[in-house]
Amino acid sequence: MSDTTPARAWRVVLEKIEADLLSGALGPGDRMPPERELAATLGVGRSSVREALRVLEVMGLIRTATGSGPTAGAIVTATPHGGLAQLLRLQVAAHGFPIPDVYETRLLLEEWAVAHLADLEGADLAEARATLVAMDAPELSIEDFLALDSQFHVRLVEASGNVVVSATMAGLRETIESYIRAGAERVPDWTATGARLRHEHAEILRAIERGESDAARGLVRAHITGYYADAGLPAPTAH
Incomplete structure (x- = not known):
């Protein structure tokens, strides 16, 4: 079974984002890449990206806002x-x-x-x-x-x-x-x-x-x- 099957794909996203946070590539106040970009970069479906973002939000690492404009999307709010x-x-x-x-x-x-x-x-x-x-x-x-x-x-x-x-x-x-x-x-x-x-x-x-x-x-x-x-x-x- 491939690591990028639906059951595994959201973890690929989660691990990538956590790695960026730990390395300093992302930090508090930074905006996350759009769902479409993350999905394309990591080769997973957008539903997997959304699931990973939901987990990160529950963990208190990001805040998400719906709609469009400068306040929309996911913002990093805390470190790991x-x-x-x-x-x-x-x-x-x-x-x-x-x-x-x-x-x-x-x-x-x-x-x-x-x-x-x-x-x-x-x-x-x-x-x-x-x-x-x-x-x-x-x-x-x-x-x-x-x-x-x-x-x-x-x-x-x-x-x-x-x-x-x-x-x-x-x-x-x-x-x-x-x-x-x-x-x-x-x-x-x-x-x-x-x-x-x-x-x-x-x-x-x-x-x-x-x-x-x-x-x-x-x-x-x-x-x-x-x-x-x-x-x-x-x-x-x-x-």
């Missing part, structure tokens, strides 16, 4: 980073992810990120540090504290500079926040737990700044697993 995050959010909204799977993914992403940051020369931790300052504000509600907690972890991952890891973390952020909030209701002493979490955040930053990658990895694992235990959240089954 944003599209991957949006795709994960759509997956969560449609099907959800088991908490143990999200938990295990967090450990994979964050342990790698903090170890990588510790190995970098002059890692930019300003935004993560600013988030910790905000978490020290007096009379902060539990909900606001947890939103900042989530932001701290996202900022750390973003500081690593790996756009795929950052996009994955961003795509999981809402589901992480939802179970963290639900778990907070089961924490017996929130004042003590909040103080401990702030201390652990600061220790993670210090380990990164000292270039201690193994220590940073161990601290972030203990930090995440400790909250899961306090909140009674299901951990992954041991393999």
Whole structure:
């Protein structure tokens, strides 16, 4: 069976457009080639082009407008980073992810990120540090504290500079926040737990700044697993 059969043709279009986005040939604000041109260039039907554009729009990579004139057609609105995050959010909204799977993914992403940051020369931790300052504000509600907690972890991952890891973390952020909030209701002493979490955040930053990658990895694992235990959240089954 040929790769350009109808069942496969829209993927040919999708892969071509994604490659152009990743290479920089297309970027935010650029107009996509017309459907007719894409179909002719790639040797596929216009229906396959439309299907590929629909997928890209759902992913948040492009915006399409009908009609004619300068505002018609498909416009690139985001990079693949944003599209991957949006795709994960759509997956969560449609099907959800088991908490143990999200938990295990967090450990994979964050342990790698903090170890990588510790190995970098002059890692930019300003935004993560600013988030910790905000978490020290007096009379902060539990909900606001947890939103900042989530932001701290996202900022750390973003500081690593790996756009795929950052996009994955961003795509999981809402589901992480939802179970963290639900778990907070089961924490017996929130004042003590909040103080401990702030201390652990600061220790993670210090380990990164000292270039201690193994220590940073161990601290972030203990930090995440400790909250899961306090909140009674299901951990992954041991393999």
